[in-house]
Amino acid sequence: MRKKKNRINRKTVLAFATLPVFFLLFAKLIYLQIFLHGRINRAVEKMVNRENVEVPKRGDILDVKGNILATSIKSYTVFLDAKMIEDFETLKKVLSENGIKIKEKNLYDLKNMSYIPIAFNVDSFTVEKIKGTKLKGVGFEAKYTRQYPQGRLLAHILGITGCDGSGLEGIEKICNASLSGETIKTKIIRDGRGQIIRNQFLNTQEIYGCNIELTIDRNIQFIAEQELRKAFEIYKATKAICIVQDPKTGKILAMVSLPDFDCSDKIKDIRRLRNSAVSDLYEPGSTFKIVTVAAALEEGKAKLSDSFYLDNGKFRIAGHTIKDDHKIEGSATLSRTFEMSSNIGMIKIAQRLGADLFYDYIRKFGFYSLTGIDLPGEAKGLLMDVKRWNALTLPNISFGQGIGVSALQIINAFSSLANDGILLRPFVIQKIIKCNSEEEIFEKKEIRRVVSKDTAYIMKKLLKNVVDLGTGKSAKIQGYTVGGKTGTAQKIDPSTKTYSTKYYTASFCGMVPAINPEFVVLVIIDEPKGSSYYAASVASPVFAKISKRIADYLCIEKDDIK
Amino acid sequence: MRKPFFLGVSLIITIFVYLWQQNMSMRLAYKVSSLQSDYDKLNSENDILRLKINSNLALEKMDKIAKENNLLRPGEKHIIYID
Numbered sequence: 039m040r041k042k043k044n045r046i047n048r049k050t051v052l053a054f055a056t057l058p059v060f061f062l063l064f065a066k067l068i069y070l071q072i073f074l075h076g077r078i079n080r081a082v083e084k085m086v087n088r089e090n091v092e093v094p095k096r097g098d099i100l101d102v103k104g105n106i107l108a109t110s111i112k113s114y115t116v117f118l119d120a121k122m123i124e125d126f127e128t129l130k131k132v133l134s135e136n137g138i139k140i141k142e143k144n145l146y147d148l149k150n151m152s153y154i155p156i157a158f159n160v161d162s163f164t165v166e167k168i169k170g171t172k173l174k175g176v177g178f179e180a181k182y183t184r185q186y187p188q189g190r191l192l193a194h195i196l197g198i199t200g201c202d203g204s205g206l207e208g209i210e211k212i213c214n215a216s217l218s219g220e221t222i223k224t225k226i227i228r229d230g231r232g233q234i235i236r237n238q239f240l241n242t243q244e245i246y247g248c249n250i251e252l253t254i255d256r257n258i259q260f261i262a263e264q265e266l267r268k269a270f271e272i273y274k275a276t277k278a279i280c281i282v283q284d285p286k287t288g289k290i291l292a293m294v295s296l297p298d299f300d301c302s303d304k305i306k307d308i309r310r311l312r313n314s315a316v317s318d319l320y321e322p323g324s325t326f327k328i329v330t331v332a333a334a335l336e337e338g339k340a341k342l343s344d345s346f347y348l349d350n351g352k353f354r355i356a357g358h359t360i361k362d363d364h365k366i367e368g369s370a371t372l373s374r375t376f377e378m379s380s381n382i383g384m385i386k387i388a389q390r391l392g393a394d395l396f397y398d399y400i401r402k403f404g405f406y407s408l409t410g411i412d413l414p415g416e417a418k419g420l421l422m423d424v425k426r427w428n429a430l431t432l433p434n435i436s437f438g439q440g441i442g443v444s445a446l447q448i449i450n451a452f453s454s455l456a457n458d459g460i461l462l463r464p465f466v467i468q469k470i471i472k473c474n475s476e477e478e479i480f481e482k483k484e485i486r487r488v489v490s491k492d493t494a495y496i497m498k499k500l501l502k503n504v505v506d507l508g509t510g511k512s513a514k515i516q517g518y519t520v521g522g523k524t525g526t527a528q529k530i531d532p533s534t535k536t537y538s539t540k541y542y543t544a545s546f547c548g549m550v551p552a553i554n555p556e557f558v559v560l561v562i563i564d565e566p567k568g569s570s571y572y573a574a575s576v577a578s579p580v581f582a583k584i585s586k587r588i589a590d591y592l593c594i595e596k597d598d599i600k
Numbered sequence: 601m602r603k604p605f606f607l608g609v610s611l612i613i614t615i616f617v618y619l620w621q622q623n624m625s626m627r628l629a630y631k632v633s634s635l636q637s638d639y640d641k642l643n644s645e646n647d648i649l650r651l652k653i654n655s656n657l658a659l660e661k662m663d664k665i666a667k668e669n670n671l672l673r674p675g676e677k678h679i680i681y682i683d
Binding site for chain 1: 626632633636639640641643644645647648650651654655657658659661663676
């Protein structure tokens with residue numbers, strides 16, 4: 039009986055000892071489940087659920103044949119987390135084997151920091167190799183970096199991007215919104231081991247930026263760049279420009295501005311970013327004479343057979359003497375005046391037109407207005423209002439001095455003649471290709487008719503004569519007829535503020551074939567140094583080399599069998 | 601006697617189906633996750649290879665190689681056009 043009593047006592051004691059523990063556990067459970075339920079739930083959700091930001095790949099820029107001109111590649115920033123490192127020496131060795139060096143000698147030098155970037159722009163192959171070692175304390179941060187596989191080619195057109203990936207110049211800037219794509223946030227879950235669990239498959243290509251297809255042909259661009267670079271170096275010019283345009287559509291096939299830069303390199307001289315072909319103004323010189331002659335022919339103020347007295351190469355007007363570089367004795371027809379690029383002849387033709395009509399035609403040809411090209415930084419030009427013209431303005435402008443034009447405006451004016459008198463909008467973006475393969479196509483856009491088809495035809499014949507019989511003989515190419523005009527313009531000397539006898543701009547703008555042109559080429563060499571500065575010996579030969587190679591490349595039918 | 605038995609069995613089956621579904625969805629989520637990373641990896645490899653092709657075929661590079669090997673542009677007579 040005593041034994042039994044003892045046993046009961048022990049059981050009771052045990053029960054009394056354990057029950058409070060269970061009671062406390064139960065109470066805690068109630069407290070956690072009922073009172074702390076919300077807070078714990080939130081904490082767990084915070085630990086498990088993660089918001090993943092999917093950064094889209096920037097769209098590619100392609101040439102007319104689909105060659106990649108600019109693309110984005112995933113690269114990584116490798117960083118160390120000092121708190122997580124277990125074996126510093128092994129980590130250092132593995133990273134070194136993969137070409138990443140850590141400057142710090144021991145773990146203590148890392149000062150217990152959680153984010154120490156040690157290498158940038160590391161490719162995914164190297165990252166996979168390092169990941170494979172499963173070493174702790176090393177992390178990878180992915181981002182897209184812009185790559186330009188063609189090097190310097192098309193640098194000014196493509197432009198550059200900033201460190202945040204947004205476009206700062208060229209197509210990269212103009213099409214930034216289309217190229218950038220859409221950043222989206224997805225929800226992911228992390229398990230206890232840190233593994234990611236996704237509840238949906240995301241087709242990352244769907245959030246990619248759009249691809250941009252240009253009208254530029256990589257091969258034509260290369261030809262233009264190669265030949266222009268040679269001339270740029272030979273003549274030690276300060277600048278050189280070449281534009282190739284399809285006159286029937288307004289498409290720009292190539293555009294080169296020198297000096298240039300490599301889009302992938304660090305830009306040391308910011309002035310090199312300027313696309314001279316679009317942004318810089320120059321006095322065109324004799325290439326501008328097409329405006330004077332076309333306007334006079336169109337308005338019936340002059341005929342091809344009209345004779346002009348050329349004052350034996352020296353003409354005095356408003357207290358100034360205008361000279362002809364290619365002196366013609368006595369009189370010459372309009373045709374001969376144009377062929378030999380007579381300044382005096384042009385003054386007399388412009389005088390027949392009068393200031394108002396001449397001004398109208400300058401504007402009709404697209405000068406002193408934006409061409410509307412889809413590139414940033416286009417210059418409008420410089421032209422004094424006709425009401426403010428003095429006695430010397432009309433004569434000066436008639437042969438291309440006293441007016442500021444961009445290279446693009448000049449080639450577009452020539453293209454309008456090549457296109458039977460219709461001025462078109464020049465453009466470089468042909469297509470915007472969305473990630474769902476939808477395409478936004480840009481077609482040719484007519485601005486206005488500048489001259490009639492007949493006048494345009496006469497002008498083409500005149501331009502052909504310039505190359506066959508006049509100042510542009512060095513622009514001739516084998517197998518093809520060429521029409522074009524030379525231009526040697528004096529530049530203003532900044533110190534004297536008068537026209538310099540030292541600094542010139544040599545240019546040539548021409549079309550191949552002469553009567554039914556397939557392409558128009560403009561070559562400008564700014565401040566050529568050496569024995570000659572004349573367009574006929576500096577710019578025309580470059581035009582000939584470029585045009586011959588382009589004509590062969592485009593398989594244009596030969597029209598000059600002589 | 602039968603009624604509670606069937607009730608118990610159906611309860612067990614329901615719990616089993618529920619647990620199986622939870623397990624399967626978890627396994628599928630892991631699979632989706634691994635497929636997603638494989639897909640992203642392939643995409644990025646593809647991009648790198650496309651870049652390599654375009655870099656190797658860059659005209660400036662090819663021109664440099666041609667010059668190193670003393671190659672010249674063919675003359676007019678050396679080209680035969682086939683209709």
